[in-house]
Amino acid sequence: MRKNIVAGNWKMNTVLEEGVELANNVNSLLEGKTVNCDVIVCVPFTHLTSVNAVLNPECVALGAENCSEHAKGAYTGEVSASMVKSTGARYVILGHSERRQYFGENNEQLLAKTKIALENGLLPIFCVGEVLEQREDGSYNDVVKAQVEALFSLSAEDFGKIVIAYEPVWAIGTGKTATAEQAQEMHAHIRGVIAEKYGKEVADNTSILYGGSCKPGNAREIFAKPDVDGGLIGGAALKAEDFMGIIEAFN
Numbered sequence: 001m002r003k004n005i006v007a008g009n010w011k012m013n014t015v016l017e018e019g020v021e022l023a024n025n026v027n028s029l030l031e032g033k034t035v036n037c038d039v040i041v042c043v044p045f046t047h048l049t050s051v052n053a054v055l056n057p058e059c060v061a062l063g064a065e066n067c068s069e070h071a072k073g074a075y076t077g078e079v080s081a082s083m084v085k086s087t088g089a090r091y092v093i094l095g096h097s098e099r100r101q102y103f104g105e106n107n108e109q110l111l112a113k114t115k116i117a118l119e120n121g122l123l124p125i126f127c128v129g130e131v132l133e134q135r136e137d138g139s140y141n142d143v144v145k146a147q148v149e150a151l152f153s154l155s156a157e158d159f160g161k162i163v164i165a166y167e168p169v170w171a172i173g174t175g176k177t178a179t180a181e182q183a184q185e186m187h188a189h190i191r192g193v194i195a196e197k198y199g200k201e202v203a204d205n206t207s208i209l210y211g212g213s214c215k216p217g218n219a220r221e222i223f224a225k226p227d228v229d230g231g232l233i234g235g236a237a238l239k240a241e242d243f244m245g246i247i248e249a250f251n
């Protein structure tokens, strides 16, 4: 069956020392506690090795926030999936709306990144979500369907390794959260799209996370919905206590 997951996305925040301290704090809050979800922290490339050294892998898994679509070579400034994997990371966020919006990442590139991540043993957290205009003009279901379908050349076995994160762009970092009902409606839609292509079993086993201004105060209501399997957390993942509060929404 699918897993409940709470994953932090630190984005471009914290210098190394602060990042290690934050990871240490998350780790200590989790050690010895029973929680009802898997916990992941996705951190800047520069922090991966040092954060890996302080995390107890039985409590917290490590992820990166991106990787290159190329395997290796003359791509100055890029970081490959094999490099990410070599730090001890298990996950990689792909297709975050900030990557799509500010760095022009398109479906073709994101499919290539997903494939190379999987080839290197990384588990993608693949982000989808509509912008405000698409929410308002009613095209949001089609937009998100097309983003999920970008991965449909993957085998069922490979698709089964992917975590989907539904993040309405209008809710990211804005303090505006989708209602639990809006999240449920979209998550059920995504699961239906997956079921049409890969069948009910793959769809039922896919963890679909909600992201967008999720906080300790609203996580419980959102996570209680049947098709919401946890959250991808930005701002609230930068404070260990807030992140813990969201993890405890599953208790």
Ligand code: PEP
Binding pocket: 009, 167, 171, 172, 173, 174, 211, 212, 213, 214, 232, 233, 234, 235, 236
């Ligand atoms: C994100 O960027 O993945 C995110 C969900 O951000 P926030 O929680 O800050 O809205």
